[in-house]
Amino acid sequence: MTSGTASGNLKGCMDMYNEQRYVVSAFRDNFRDVKEPLVLYGLGAATEALLQNIEDYNIVGLMDGKRKSGQIWGKQILDIRDVLLLNVKTIVIIAKQPAIPVIFHRLEEFCRSKGINVYDINGRRLADIYNGFENASPYFEVSLDDLKREI
Numbered sequence: 001m002t003s004g005t006a007s008g009n010l011k012g013c014m015d016m017y018n019e020q021r022y023v024v025s026a027f028r029d030n031f032r033d034v035k036e037p038l039v040l041y042g043l044g045a046a047t048e049a050l051l052q053n054i055e056d057y058n059i060v061g062l063m064d065g066k067r068k069s070g071q072i073w074g075k076q077i078l079d080i081r082d083v084l085l086l087n088v089k090t091i092v093i094i095a096k097q098p099a100i101p102v103i104f105h106r107l108e109e110f111c112r113s114k115g116i117n118v119y120d121i122n123g124r125r126l127a128d129i130y131n132g133f134e135n136a137s138p139y140f141e142v143s144l145d146d147l148k149r150e151i
Contacts, residue, residue: 020049023094023121027054030123037086039063039078041103041118042094048073050094060086065106080110091118093126104130 023046031038037060040047051059051073061078068079076082083091091111093103104118104126111118118126 020046023050024053026121026123027092030119030121031057031092034058034090036090037088039083039086039088039091040075040094041091041107043067043072043077044094047094051075060088063091065103080107083116084114089116091116093118093120100126101130 027050035058037058039061040050040059041063043062043064043066047062059075061076061082062072063078063080063083067077070077078086091107093100095103100120107116107118108127108130110116112127120126
């Protein structure tokens with residue numbers, strides 16, 4: 001192993017450690033007053049770190065785009081229908097920023113129809129950020145043929 005590889009691995013470990021510390025701190029800051037049942041969306045290392053450091057929250061389960069059942073880190077993996085049965089009104093997405101809009105749009109219609117709020121780790125209600133996003137851009141009103149003619 002070269003020293004460049006070792007320093008790269010160390011930097012990667014430090015980046016992950018700092019990200020996990022940030023997630024725990026941001027969650028505590030933004031959801032400190034939430035007492036009702038919560039679901040965390042995401043099964044990455046940040047979610048694991050969060051669960052190890054927030055035992056005083058009512059986390060009733062986890063969700064993920066790939067896994068719909070089972071158990072991990074002492075929590076049930078839930079399907080979207082399970083969220084209703086548990087009377088959950090808040091889902092917090094624990095994911096890298098580029099994935100958040102994709103995840104939100106996957107949940108959006110169901111959550112809106114059932115009165116479930118979806119947040120990011122920074123406490124932002126994602127419906128306030130992403131609702132109407134597609135309609136705000138003129139590019140969504142242009143057909144493929146129109147774009148080809150412009151090129």
